[in-house]
Amino acid sequence: MTTRYYLTLPDSSRARGGDPALAFTAHSAEGFAEQLQDALRERTLFDRWRLMQPEPDEVDPALGATDPTAQVHGQQQDLHINLVVTSVIPGTVLKHRLRLLAGSHWELRDVTAA
Template sequence: MATRYYIRLPDGSRARGTTPSLSFTAQGAGGFAEQLQDALREPALFERWRLLQDEPDEVDPALGVTDPNAVVHGEQHDLHIDLQVTSSIPGHVLKQRLRLLAGSAWELRDVTAA
């Protein structure tokens, strides 16, 4: 079952994770949406993060779940960016991916059934 997540990046220029190789590189709403969508659809971000761990083989494989049907839309509003995510990815996995991509510079505004 898909869920819709409403996410805000209060300042897109600060939406960067602590590890540059895992972080957002986007500058605008469309780029942020595309990078998050890729992180939900494909295992590449998870795999890069997993390989950085002290014991990569001990990382819970459930954190690597993907949703090939995930869709992310982005809208720019002055400095802040609103992202609407529709996905079957569990909320804790979505939050982990957002922390990798944006650090703590994001807000979960609402969650609804899709």
């Protein structure tokens, strides 16, 4: 089932994960959207993170799910950025990718069927 996730980055300058090798590097709404979309469409971010784990082979493979048709749109609103994700990616996978990219500096505002 395709789901639409409504996200906010309240302070884009703080929307960085704990490890710079995995974190957002974007500065614009479009850049954040593009980087999140790539993280949902491809396994690159997940694979880098998995290889950093003490036991990479024990990582739940379900966290590596991808959606080649995922769409992410970003919009600047005053000081925060709104992102709308349309994807079949499960919420747990989306949240994991966001924690890698933005740390705890994001908010899930709403979830609807697409």
